[in-house]
Amino acid sequence: MSYLDTFIFGIYPYICLAVxxxxxxxxxxxxxxxxKSDSSQLLRKKQLRIGSIFFHIGVLFLFFGHFFGMLTPHFLYEPFITAGQKQVMAMASGGIAGVFGFIGLTILLHRRLxxxxxxxxxxxxxxxxxxLLWLQLFLGLATIPLSGQHLDGSVMMKLAGWAQHIVTLRGGAVELLSGVDWVFKLHMFLGMTIFxxxxxxRLVHVWSGFASITYLVRPYQIVRSRKFGMGRK
Incomplete structure (x- = not known):
């Protein structure tokens, strides 16, 4: 592996996560x-609804799909599904979600520009x-034909192994990417750059979206009428 590979896939991930x-x-x-998300709905509603719905459905599915798919150890799902079967499932579901996200973001980007x-x-x-998100979705879709050339799941295992080595601070992560096509590597690099x-x-508003789950467990809020209170003696 070159020094550039060592930096991009061995050091750069930690810089991105720290920032x-x-x-x-x-x-x-x-x-x-x-x-905040700085919505432009007041300026023009046209195209916003359909573009936003398509984009968020696609991106949210892809985010959680990548998160659990890449970080779940192989031994946890091996008794139920093979690496090859998992890859085919990821290609099909990820491809559909990617198309949704790509179409939605294309609409939103066209509207903004x-x-x-x-x-x-x-x-x-x-x-x-x-x-950057548009390019990332495009690259993600471009990896599907390449994944179809090795349906045994071998490359997917390398990518998942790299991600798991990075988050668990283990060495040898860069070596796992030996032989991986440049499209996958560019997709990974751009993903890290987005982080x-x-x-x-404006992406910081995503944190608020995840934090909204706490509304399900927070205590009830008691609201009293000012008019009613002032009228009491």
Whole structure:
């Protein structure tokens, strides 16, 4: 493995994760008024609903699919499904979700770039993150034909092994990627880069989406009518 591979797949992941967590925490602490998705619905509703629905369905499925698919040890699912079967399932479900996300983001990106008012109120980071996500979805879809050339799941096992070595701080992660096609590597690099710039973009509102789960377990909020209270003696 080259020095570039060692840096990108052995050191760069930890830089991205450190900036992702620490940067998000600092932004929440210092700039809470910027912690929002900055919706442009008031400027133009057209295309927003269908594009947003398609994009979020696709991306959320892909996020959790990658998270559990890459980080679940092989021995946990081996008694129920082979690596090859898991790969075929990932190709089919991920392909459908990827198409949903790609179509949705294409609609949203077209809307943002072609509407003068939305373009004028968009920050450079808004356009940058949309373009990067679009490229990431495109690369993800481009890996499907390559995965079809090795249906035994061998490459998927290498990628999952790399991810598990990284998050558990084990050595030898870079060596696991030997022989992996450059499209997979570019997809991985761009994914890590999105984590790197995450705290500096509107994507930080994703944290709030996950935090909203706490509403299910929080105590009931008691609301009293001011008018009723003032009228009592």
């Amino acid at each position: 992702f967590f620490v940067g998000s925490l600092i932004r929440f602490d210092r700039d809470q008024y910027t912690w 072609t509407d003068d008012r939305i373009r004028a109120t968009s920050r450079p980071s808004d356009i940058l993150i949309a373009v 790197l710039i995450f705290p500096f973009t």
